[in-house]
Amino acid sequence: CTNGNDYVEGNTYSSAIKCCEAESFSSGQYESCLETKYDICCELENPYWRWDSEYKYCTNMEESAGGGTNFPYDSRGECCIENKYPDDENCPVNDVCYPPAPTPEPTPGPTPEPTPSPTACDDRTWYYSPLSKICTNKMIFTIPGAEEYDSASACCDDQADSSDDYEECMDDKYDFCCELENSYWRWDSHYKYCTNM
Numbered sequence: 001c002t003n004g005n006d007y008v009e010g011n012t013y014s015s016a017i018k019c020c021e022a023e024s025f026s027s028g029q030y031e032s033c034l035e036t037k038y039d040i041c042c043e044l045e046n047p048y049w050r051w052d053s054e055y056k057y058c059t060n061m062e063e064s065a066g067g068g069t070n071f072p073y074d075s076r077g078e079c080c081i082e083n084k085y086p087d088d089e090n091c092p093v094n095d096v097c098y099p100p101a102p103t104p105e106p107t108p109g110p111t112p113e114p115t116p117s118p119t120a121c122d123d124r125t126w127y128y129s130p131l132s133k134i135c136t137n138k139m140i141f142t143i144p145g146a147e148e149y150d151s152a153s154a155c156c157d158d159q160a161d162s163s164d165d166y167e168e169c170m171d172d173k174y175d176f177c178c179e180l181e182n183s184y185w186r187w188d189s190h191y192k193y194c195t196n197m
Contacts, residue, residue: 003196013185019194138176
């Protein structure tokens with residue numbers, strides 16, 4: 001299951017869990033689907049890793065909602081290797097993009113559709129996130145002194161030192177509206193994963 005945008009085919013679902021539930025036909029496939037789903041939006045929003053010395057694992061999760069967390073590693077693998085886990089399979093990890101599967105309830109009721117954001121997508125303000133080093137229109141918490149922009153283009157134009165930097169900024173931007181507009185997931189029968197495109 002994926003929310004990437006590399007192939008359009010098959011059914012759509014409102015979440016990766018619903019996609020895996022619908023597309024897993026035998027015992028063990030559901031868990032395997034959840035373990036191998038690919039959430040490109042979350043990956044782009046949480047690209048950096050740190051070692052959590054209290055819980056003894058690599059994670060891409062903020063220490064607190066206030067921000068300012070130091071993420072010294074560019075990848076999970078780099079974090080694992082630097083903290084004496086050369087074998088990625090044995091490295092303890094807490095990945096915000098791929099949390100453990102929830103315990104299924106005996107008789108689940110219908111899930112209500114998410115309430116759309118009251119702010120229209122075209123009206124959302126863009127910010128540069130120094131933590132993620134990307135332009136985004138999703139503000140989880142206020143960043144003191146953060147400059148506001150009318151568009152991703154204006155944000156990237158202000159943050160880029162060269163045309164290559166500008167193109168990279170536009171490629172890496174996080175558009176929360178894309179998440180809202182592409183909230184349904186489907187099974188991609190060609191690549192055998194769930195996607196929201």
